[in-house]
Amino acid sequence: MPDYFHGYSVVGLVAVVGVLFVAVAFGAGRLLRPVVPTREKFLTYECGVDPVGEGWAHTQIRYYVYAFLYVIFAVDSVFLFPWATVFAAPGYGGVTLIEMFVFLGFLTVGLLYAWKKGVLEWT
Template structure:
């Protein structure tokens, strides 16, 4: 058999990925996941075996900010705190979106399209803020 034929056949087989090569990359990821789970399990097991367990009534009390608990464990929370948190998340996402936009806007050829996209995005945010303002959500009473 001529040498060129042998090389071309070997090159053809080397170019085709084998199933073993394909699954080998997944086996590395799987092995890393197993090692990670074992590491966490060993750490928690060692902590459970090594820590002192001496429950006392004082240790079983609910503790928050050094103040002894008084009354029931359930307390009413005003909904406005959640609304303010939600508005904060909305505007935090807005600020996260502004940084990649600024880098793309500075690139040549993307100015007009990215400017229009940003004004559409800011328009949606402005409508949401106006809606919250009209509903009286932003008033702290």
């Protein structure tokens, strides 16, 4: 039984050391940095350009949807490339082929759903 909890105690100790490391780093930064508040420091930073106008802007939701679809298909490619390298290895062919078709099927269903809802139309 002591061997069972030894693994958890090591993980807990590493977590505590990590939290302490971050706390010490933030504390040292707070003690060492100069604190001189000025008007310019309280302005919003916009790539070196002085902010003009209001800080509120409307964004079209369609840009978010396109970005979300891009992320989905980027994740798809992240899974496809390693799969293509393992596919030829002995003992992985048939099983990985079926698993990849199931994965691509889920993505296809999601793409067809987005297409049917009219998400992919730029209007």
